[in-house]
Amino acid sequence: MSPTAAVTAMRRGLQSCEVCTLVSQPTPGAEAGLCPRCGEELVFRKAASFQRSWAFLIAAAVCYVPANVLPVLTTTTATGSDSDTILQGVVLLWSPTGWRLSLIVLIARIMIPSAKILALAYLLVTARRGSVQNNEQRIRMYRMVEFIGRWSMVDVFVDTFTAALIQLQPLMSVAPAPGLFFFAAVVVMTMLAVESFDPRLIWDPASSEEVQHA
Numbered sequence: 001m002s003p004t005a006a007v008t009a010m011r012r013g014l015q016s017c018e019v020c021t022l023v024s025q026p027t028p029g030a031e032a033g034l035c036p037r038c039g040e041e042l043v044f045r046k047a048a049s050f051q052r053s054w055a056f057l058i059a060a061a062v063c064y065v066p067a068n069v070l071p072v073l074t075t076t077t078a079t080g081s082d083s084d085t086i087l088q089g090v091v092l093l094w095s096p097t098g099w100r101l102s103l104i105v106l107i108a109r110i111m112i113p114s115a116k117i118l119a120l121a122y123l124l125v126t127a128r129r130g131s132v133q134n135n136e137q138r139i140r141m142y143r144m145v146e147f148i149g150r151w152s153m154v155d156v157f158v159d160t161f162t163a164a165l166i167q168l169q170p171l172m173s174v175a176p177a178p179g180l181f182f183f184a185a186v187v188v189m190t191m192l193a194v195e196s197f198d199p200r201l202i203w204d205p206a207s208s209e210e211v212q213h214a
């Protein structure tokens, strides 16, 4: 080991508990693999991070197509019913008074999900290739993707808001259409993909030590 290489907790055989954050050394015996304080299962790394993250990401990318092609809302009026896709909704909402809502839908529905999928794919590809370039930028990108995930519910709010606005008009009603279920699947799948990704994979190639992927 070169003097500059950092000593990792994994190398020392230390594990940290994801629930109570206690750092402990695994003891052989019946209690092996469990946190001595709270009993949570201990792992050095998120299990099969690459495979799981890829699987969820591919599922998200697949669902992204019908989410944008199929109608998400069906509006019924006295003159008949009309189904709109996300993009049609954006165009429809675009008016001197409704452009803000239109912009929110455009960002929350089209830009953020696609940016998340692309960013995560980039992180997975570069980590797999063992890239040691732009580590800081990549970890920043990961944090951003993780942060955005928490705001995915903004979209549900927009939906409710839109539905409420339309319901206010007499003789008009809205109902979810198949595209909405695919969109929800995209949101859930990308969240699971981010959750499965172990950001330490970004730093592994930079470390001089052999790391075992549990």
Ligand SMILES: [Zn+2]
Pocket: 017, 018, 019, 020, 021, 022, 035, 036, 037, 038, 039, 040
């Ligand atoms: Zn614990």
